[in-house]
Amino acid sequence: MTGAEESRAGRLAAEPLLLGVRHHGPGSARAVRAALDAALPRVVLIEGPPEADALIGLAAEEDMRPPVALLAHAVDEPGRSAFWPLAEFSPEWVAIRWALEHDVPARFIDLPATHTLVWDGESETGPVINGPAGDAPEAETQTQTEAEAEAEAEAEAGTEAEGDRAEAAGGAGSPADEVDVRVDPLAVLAGTAGYDDPERWWEDVVEHRGPGEKDAFAPFGVLEEAMTALREVYGSGGHDRDLVREAYMRLQIRAARREFESGVAVVCGAWHVPALRQRTTVTADRSLVKGLPKVKVDMTWVPWTNRRLARASGYGAGIDSPGWYGHLFAAPDRPVARWMTKVAGLLREEDRIVSSAHVIEAVRLAETLAVMRGRPLAGLGETTDAVRAVMCEGSDVPLALVHDRLVVGDVLGEVPEAAPAVPLQRDLTRLQRRLRLKPEALERELELDLRKETDAGRSRLLHRLRLLGIAWGEPVASRGSTGTFRETWRLRWEPELSVRVAEAGVWGTTVLAAATARAETEATSAQGLAEVTGLAERCLLAELPDALPAVMRILADRAALDTDVGHLAQALPALVRSLRYGDVRGTDTSALTGVAAGLAERIFVGLPPACAALDTDAAQEIRDHVDAVHGAVGMLDETVRPGRASAHGGGLRDRWHRVLGILSARDTVPGVIQGRAVRLLLDDGELAQDEAARLMGLALSAGTPPADSAAWIEGFVGGGGGMLLIHDERLLALVDGWLTGVSTEAFTDVLPLLRRTFSAYEPGVRRTLGELVRRGPGQRGSTTAPGAGAPGFGPDLDAERAAGVEPVVRLLLGLDAPGAGEGAGLVGVAG
Known part of the structure; x- marks a missing residue:
């Protein structure tokens, strides 16, 4: 010593x-x-x-x-x-x-x-x-x-x-x-x-x-x-x-x-x-x-x-690079060479071409940089610069992957079963093990087929945890099938979820019992009808049979007392979606069917009077409710009367169609709702194309204020209506004819509304509409002008009318050269 x-x-x-x-x-x-x-x-x-x-x-x-x-x-x-x-x-x-x-x-x-x-x-x-x-x-x-x-x-x-x-x-x-x-x-x-x-x-x-x-x-x-x-x-x-x-x-x-x-x-x-x-x-x-x-x-x-050790997570004593520090601790000898080997392995997994020569050259460059910078050993800065130059070809995109996966890392620790835990945590751990659903720090997507017992159990667990406020998984849209037997979840376990489990322990000692108690309490304290219907849907997804009766009693009471058509329309879709779960999860949804049907009937009665004297924002809101109710009624009608077509009369869908007919013809109804009602009837085959063209012609007539006509168009062709105009050129001609006839002052007023309507279309749809307007209906294979007699089109280009709209088109398209008036009308709006 x-x-x-x-x-x-x-x-x-x-x-x-x-x-x-x-x-x-x-x-x-x-x-x-x-x-x-x-x-x-x-x-x-x-x-x-x-x-x-x-x-x-x-x-x-x-x-x-x-x-x-x-x-x-x-x-x-x-x-x-x-x-x-x-x-x-x-x-x-x-x-x-x-x-x-x-x-x-x-x-x-x-x-x-x-x-x-x-x-x-x-x-x-x-x-x-x-x-x-x-x-x-x-x-x-x-x-x-x-x-x-x-x-x-x-x-x-x-x-x-x-x-x-x-x-x-x-x-x-x-x-x-x-x-x-x-x-x-x-x-x-x-x-x-x-x-x-x-x-x-x-x-x-x-x-x-x-x-x-x-x-x-x-x-x-x-x-x-x-x-x-x-x-x-x-x-x-x-x-x-x-x-x-x-x-x-x-x-x-x-x-x-x-x-x-x-x-x-x-x-x-x-x-x-x-x-x-x-x-x-x-x-x-x-x-x-x-x-x-x-x-x-x-x-x-x-x-x-590791992410929660990182300073970027908000942890005050955090470090910039927990993965790098872990590497330095585990590999005190030749840390740079070993690090470059890790980086090469990661990049190869991502299908990037990285050879042994890349690793050797990166090590040499990192060590050279350390000498030039007067450092005793190459640090994270030198290794990062070397990886960017040699393995990533100067790009920061693959380098970001290296930083995320290695410099920070997705390591998730483990604790022994003997560690103290609240009863709810122990039950959750048991379920995770039984369902083979291991918590992981790395975000991943999980596809579930609810027809399989294990996947159905995983779905129940994730939905119950969400009801308890333990957001381990988040539902996302499935890339494959859209059937009710498919679910896609995005999972990531965060350390603070352990706190959420401890908090949720006050509701019960098992996940099922805690979720049931939480659902019953939320139903009692819910403020609005939509909250209760949403909770009913969550109870069905989580399969909480003991909580559902209490939720249904409160739902029936709230539905009977609520007279606001907007609230009823907001609640119906969630209620009808819940009816589908009985097929996949085997849940008895008969109690929901009666409540949903009664809710629909009250909407049918109250909707037409509720559409009178609405301002623009309120009309847009009701239009959205009409869309939601339309889809819900279709599913509900098949549930109430399985296998029967609406043509047999008496069904919910038939009565809904009559309500839409009233909305489409009543003058006191805002244009956006009138147009949507006509469109829904046309899509369901309850309205002939000639009749739809007649109603559109009335809405776009000279006697109708331009703002009301523009609102009607938005209701009719908004939200994916571009394909309808492509396939029915008569309707396209009516819209184009009305637009080209609008005065300059009125055109400026309605332009924002029209731009909002047509800008929602896919680029390909807008491009096709522009071509159709240039060529005219019936001339898809030709660049010549359409023949006389086609609705909304003359035998040749009307130079006077084109000159009138040309300045606006040039303004919209940013054109300085003359001749921008070609294809006036919808060309400037749809393009």
Whole structure:
């Protein structure tokens, strides 16, 4: 043993060994392991909540795989929670594993979570306190103040895991200096060393230190000196919480020294080391922690992800590149070559051509860049530049994939079954295992065929979780079949969902029981009819037979009392969609059928009077309701009278068609609704094409105000009506004829409405319409003018009328050359 090592060992016997670290730093983690191997302490004290001492033993379990996090939540308010994330390369995790491997007691000594979760001071910088959703520095909690956010930002800088370093910002010094330290305490040290990038400085002096240093304690001595100098200038930063936490840690260290006499090692954020070294009285420290508010808490281990370790996720003590840091920790020898091999493998999986020569050249370029930049080893900046130049051919597109998959990564940790959990979490874990639906950090799509038992079970579980507010999966449109037996989900497990599970535990001990209780409560508190019908649909999707009767009773009561046609029309589609689920899921939907039919009848009676005297916005809203009701009635009619056509009379669809007939002919109905009613009747074969052309001719006649005519056109051909105009050129001729006859003043007024109508068409449809207008109906294969007698078209181009519309067309198309009037009329609108 060298003289320096003997000196350090002697110091350990006399006072605690303080190992100041940067949280989530592979260099700090390796240094902690080396120091513990050299010192062989009798007890290891770690910055973290003491309530988790009983959980430390689980870190030795075979199925415990970081990243993981300690989760603390208030028993009576599970949404108030805090996380303490740990990765494989976190110094705290390394200290825990070292203690377990050497059969040495390990204890957490930070301020207990029972106080942390109710701390309401402005200077919170410890475990980040989250609200209903979110993360935070060392302990991500859920009610974070601005001061906490600043504190957490410094935490990343390497001074302290929970955001304690943030507090280094206050104290003495100029305001500018204080701001600098709040943002990044290491910026001061990096600037002193001549670096403009604190991250690069930290990599050079800590992360790139090679193994085999003679003095295992040297890095901690240097950091302690640096932090002592900073705290002499900036003090505690004016944050009371820092002082309280450090006082509590000093008390715990004293207790450990009384118990073990010597051989006490402490792993904590480097920012705390000077304060823990400080000589204070027991009375003074106890006075700081006396009388703190508290709340009853539960703690457990939960899986964590690399993305949640990343600073970009909002985690105050986060790092830019958890995947890269994990690589540095796992591959201390030849890290650059091994990294390039990983990158090459990823790009090959994405069908990019990357050879061994690319890898060799990229390694050489990264090492050359490091030499040119005066760095001891190629860092992430050099490897990224080399990958972009050699493997990505200068493109940032594949480089973004490398950053997402490797630099950050999609690693999701695992915790053993023995970890404490609320009953609901245990039931969810059992269902996930039975249905082979493993939580994953990487977003993926899941196609389900509800005719298969396993897929039906997966669908039930995902819908029940959504009803409980646990958004593990999100339904998306299926790319294949649109049948009701197909479902597509986009899945991604986020760590905060563990909090949502704990919150949902108040509703029941199993997923089924909790979802049932939640649905019944929501039905009682629902404000509108549409909310209840939507809930009924969700109950059917989630297959909650015990909740459905209660929801149906409330639905029937609300439907009977609600007289607003808009509310009824809004509720009917969800109710009718629910009727389809009985076929696929085997659910009895007979109770829904009667309610839906009664709802439809009330809409039929109340809709025509409700369409009178509407302004533009209200007319658009009713038009949308008409579309929704039309589709719902079609499905409902087949459910009520399966296998019977509407021509047999008496059915819901027949009565709906009569309502549409009233809407299409009543003068007091806005044009947009009249046009839509005509269109729906035409599509259903209830209106002859000649009659539709007659009604359009009346709506577009000279006696109708242009604005009303434009609204009628929007209702008739809006929303995919372009194909109708392509296939029925008589209707196209009527529209074009009306448009070319509109006066200049009126044309300016109706143009925005027409542009909105025709701009919704596919580009190909608009192009075809333009060609048809140029050629005229009946002349698709010719560029000559149409013959006389075609509705809306003369025997030849009308130069006078074309000249009248030419300036507007040129304005719309941005043409400067003369002759833009060719194809006047719809050419300018549809093009």
